[in-house]
Amino acid sequence: MEVTEITNWAVDLIRVHKRYGKIHALRGVNVQVRAGEIFGLLGPNGAGKTTLVKIMMTVVRPDEAHGTVLGRRLGHPKKLARVGYLPENHRFPPYLTGLQVLDYFAALAKVPRRVRRQRAPELLDRMGMADWGNTRVSKYSKGMLQRLGMAQALMNDPDLLVLDEPTDGLDPIGRRDVRLLLQELRSRGKTVFLNSHLLSELEMVCDRVAILVGGYIARQGTLSELTEHTVEYHVVAEGDLADLDAQIAELQARRDRSCVIVTGHDTRRVNEVIDLLRRNGRMIESVRPHRFSLEDVLMEVIGGGEGEPVPIARRLDAPR
Amino acid sequence: MQTWALIKDSFREAIDRKLFWVMLAISALIALSMAASGFDDRGMSILFGYMRWNSPDLAVTSPIHKQAVATILGHFIADHFLGWVGIGLAIIATAGTFPSLMERGTIEVIVSKPMRRWHLFLGKYLGGMVFVLVQASIFVLITFLVAGTRWKVWLWSYFWLIPLFVVLFSYLFCFTALFGVLTRSPLASLALTFVAWFLIWAPQATYGLLQAFPPRPEFNPVVRFTEAACSILPKTGDISFVAIKLTGARLPGDLLWRSDSQTEHDEFVENARQVDEESAEFSITRSIGSSLAFEAVIVLLAGWRFCRRDF
Known part of the structure; x- marks a missing residue:
């Protein structure tokens, strides 16, 4: 990996390749996310969405990747301190309480102890779990674990929030809460990178989306850009x-x-x-x-066998 | 901050397992059984004074009393309990350290934090060691107090057993870490560590036999191979030797021998003298240093694999 250019993109991934044996999971993916927007990544199962997110978060090592996250090369430790991440199907150590989970992961994110002690109960309260802080997470329901995961991702007050299926396991009220939270974060200038298969959720909150099919970004743009020709x-x-x-x-x-x-x-x-x-x-x-919905666009892309990479030249409109 | 968080988490995880409390209970049981016996100016008692023997040889004023207590602590307790049972339990208790760290859904959150994977790996490794350090400290402290109050011997050199136990544990914990990283399975990690322990022990045991019963010259390649293996591999068997040396213990028979046969007694004293000579030649630095060097290689291998793999 190398620093290719310093831009004001919150996320600027260029030519990301990843192979798992004979499977070419990502075939030169280019993704750009503007600072302060909610960006949605969608695609069918096996398209490579989670792999791309994991590469951003240094969980998976790419075969080739260029570009930046928050202006620094992928995996730069100081910049990771400014990123919050909620993986899909996350699991927290069952022997910890909710507050201990927040404290532990925030300590790993280098959040000072004083801030941790103040922020952990605040975030639990914000997620509607104020009374559950001292209960072991082994007793949490799936929805509660998801809320705790969101709180965990927010403990370092991140500039970039990367969420992989954040509404998984949440009831309709929980989903609405997450939507409102994301909109609130956007209003505070935070960038959100959202990976979800729930297209209606993405449609409601995302400023821009990318459609990943067969390891390529088939389409990328604002919702109106993607749907206007259809x-x-x-x-x-x-x-x-x-x-x-x-x-x-x-x-x-x-x-x-x-x-x-x-x-x-x-x-x-x-x-x-x-x-x-x-x-x-x-x-x-x-x-x-x-106007076609995002689902119609996705179906069109999948049905049409689209899967060619979005040219890097399209990045010329990058904000500086 | 990050290292402390990892250590604290490892400790919390270990405490959550029942084995932590089992180990504490065993420690308490041993201390209790030690406390059931007592020495005073007249002799000794057992079963909390239910039975007693008055004899100048058993009294605290006996010239061999302190040496006998040192032998019980440094030889029986260190070698037999800490060296085998304690290590075995510690390995079982920590076998899940790396597999649980690398559980899907957990590892993604952890490795996305702003810390190098080497830092994460070594922090977790240190966490496993701290757990054992605490267990060993508790055990040594309570048995030290029992020996002081009930047996009237305050053997300060006994505290050497704490770092020795941790060092011995670390010789094997590196394998637990390696197999944990490779298999992500606590059970496989545990089983393979015990296999590794056996493979380390076997050349040492063979070497001991070859020393006691020198083979015919045609077996020289076997001797050389055994010597080479012993010099490279961690010297787990040396720890009891080191413990005896540092605590000032002696071989038990040397102290407790009571025979009417002067010839047998002389033979035994001669054997003890030979053991003392070997002990004087034995280098603690070389034994522990070469073992730690081997451990470092295994830790590097495990750490390298941990840093290179995808999750």
Whole structure:
């Protein structure tokens, strides 16, 4: 690993490669996360998401990786002190109490004792576990362990928070709490790197997302950037439109019962469809733009077999 | 701060295991059984005074009394209890140190902290040693107090057993660490450490036999191989020798021999003199130094593997 450039990206990973024997888990991944944003990493199982997160956190050694985290090379010890991390399926020593867990891991993160003593009960309280601090974690439920894990990741007041499936095991209220917490952190200028398979969660909180498929970043950008080219317009008219199928097809649209669907951000074609329907005496009931969800985009990427690396040239818009 | 946190965690983990309390209970039991016997100006008693023998040979005023107590403490307690039972229990108690550190879900959090993996590995290694240091200290302290109050001998050199026990434990703990890192299994780590212990002990035992019964010349390659193995491997067997030397203990028979046969007595005294001569030639520094060098190699190997592996 080497320092390739110093940027204001909170995370700037370039050409990350990792092989596990014959399996090429990451094939030159490039990911950029702006400081102060919530960034979501998504992809199907086995896409390499957790491996990428683990490489960021020095848990896994890459075969090749360039770039920076918080402006310093990957794994720089001083910068790791500014990162909070919650791994997927984390386990805490069962012989420790909640407060002891927070104290132990914060001590490893070089948080001074005075700060630890003050912050641990505060964070437990923030996570709704104020009464559980002196109970052994072996008696915690999965949701409580997840909340404790979040508190653990926040003990060093990190500039960058890396969360791998943070809402796993949480009930709807817990998920909402996590969402609110992430939004609060963003408002305080913290950067959040979120790895989750819950697309609706990502959609609700993320500023930008990357889709990792087959070891490549297939798409990366803001939610609107990813979904705008996949917008549809639904033109609904009265009656059966079967007799107009040929003319609808000529306009590169398709029919679904009494609805004509125009794919793409092409208002001219939408107007042509409306003209066609009105010329044939059909009453227009509604015209609705339909933006694709993140799930639709993901399905499109997976279904389309996309998996080519996002060119590094796309990084030219890096904030300085 | 980080090292202290690791040591504290290792200790908490060890205390959480029942074996910690079992070891304490065994220590207390031994101290209690020692306390059941007592010496005074007239002789000795057992079962807390239920039975007693009045004899000048057994009284605290006897010229061999202090030596006899030193022998019981330095030879029987150090060699038989600490050297075998204590070490065995300590290995069982600490076998899970590295596998539990490397448990999935735990290790990811720990290695993502701002500390070098070498630091983490050595901190945890130190934690295992501190656990044994505490156990040994408790055992030695309570038996020292019993010997002082009930047997009327305050044998300060007895405290040498604490570092000696820790050193002996460390000869084997390096294997526990290595196998723990390689297998991530407490059970495999434990079993392989006992195998390693046997493989270390076997050449020493063979060497002792070869010294006692010199073989025919055609077995010279075996002798040379055994000598080479003994010089490289940790000298676990030397520890009892070191303990006897440092505590001022003597071989028990030398002190307690009571025979009507003058010839037998003379032979025994001659044997004891030979042992004393060998003891005088024995170098503690060489024995412990070469053993620690071997331990360092194993620790480096285990640490290197720990630092290089993915989790």
